[in-house]
Amino acid sequence: MNAGAVALAGRLCSGLGEGAGFTSLDWVEHQLRDKFGFRPYPGTVNLSLAGHDWEMARDAMQAAAGLAIEPPPGFCAAKCFAVLIDDSIEGAAILPVVEGYPADKLEIVAPVAVRQKLRLNDGDRVTLRLQIE
Numbered sequence: 149m150n151a152g153a154v155a156l157a158g159r160l161c162s163g164l165g166e167g168a169g170f171t172s173l174d175w176v177e178h179q180l181r182d183k184f185g186f187r188p189y190p191g192t193v194n195l196s197l198a199g200h201d202w203e204m205a206r207d208a209m210q211a212a213a214g215l216a217i218e219p220p221p222g223f224c225a226a227k228c229f230a231v232l233i234d235d236s237i238e239g240a241a242i243l244p245v246v247e248g249y250p251a252d253k254l255e256i257v258a259p260v261a262v263r264q265k266l267r268l269n270d271g272d273r274v275t276l277r278l279q280i281e
Contacts, residue, residue, distance in 0.1 A: 153232070153277040153278060153279045154201070154204075154205045154208070154277070154278045154279075154280060155201075155275070155276070155277055155278075156197060156201055156202060156205055156275070156276045156277075156278055157197075157273055157274065157275045157276070158195035158196055158197035158198075158202070158254065158273075158274055158276070159195065159196045159197075159270075159271055159272065159273060159274070160193070160194070160195060160196075160263070160268050160269065160270055160271065160272045160273075160274055161194050161195065161196045161253075161270055161271075162194065162270055163192060163194040163255070170192070171188040171189070171190050171191060171192065171257055172190050175219065175220060176188070176217065179217050179218065180217070180228070180240060180257060183215045183217075183228065183240075184215070184228070184230065184238075184239075184240050186238070186239075186258070186259035187259060188240075188257040188258065188259065189257070189258060189259060189260055189261050189262075191261075192242065192255040192256060192257055193233070193239075193255070193256040193257075193258065193262045193263065193274075194253060194254075194255055194256075195253070195254045195255075195256065195274055195276075196252050196253060197252055197253075197254055198252055202252075205278060205280065206251065208280045209227065209229060209241075209243050209278075209280055210243070212227070212229075212280050212281060213227070213281070214227030214228055214229050214243065214280075214281070215227070215228045215229070215240075216228075217242070224244050224245060224246040225244075225245040226242050226243060226244045226245055227242075227243045227245060228240045228241065228242055228243070229241045229243070229278055229279055229280055229281070230278075230279040231256055231276050231277065231278050231279070232276065232277040233256065233258065233262060233266070233274060233275075233276060234266055234274060234275050235275070235277075236266070237258050237260060237262055237265065237266070238258070238259075239256050239257055239258030239259070239262070240256065240257050240258075241254055241255070241256050241276075241278055242255045242256065242257060254276075256276075
């Protein structure tokens, strides 16, 4: 992470349970490995974020190119951004390019089981350094 990273904090929350299927798709694994240098642990870490800093970061993410995840037909595209979770785990924030995606949600993939590694439960505070390029 360089000095241009945005610091954010959110609360861990449960998702819809679809992250493991998404991160296990061959084309997703391949693109994340090529673009971020790691094979994602099955599943995503879901954070609920709010406030001015998050609104500014989300607007910047939507305007930025990010690193694109190019899907085959039938899947939505996504932009990814490098992230450092709790100053210890490198990962990628996934911003699906889809109408109606919840404005308070951010999904993160990492090469390890973040919840277990950091001993986190729903509602726990998680800090991020998000690189928006």
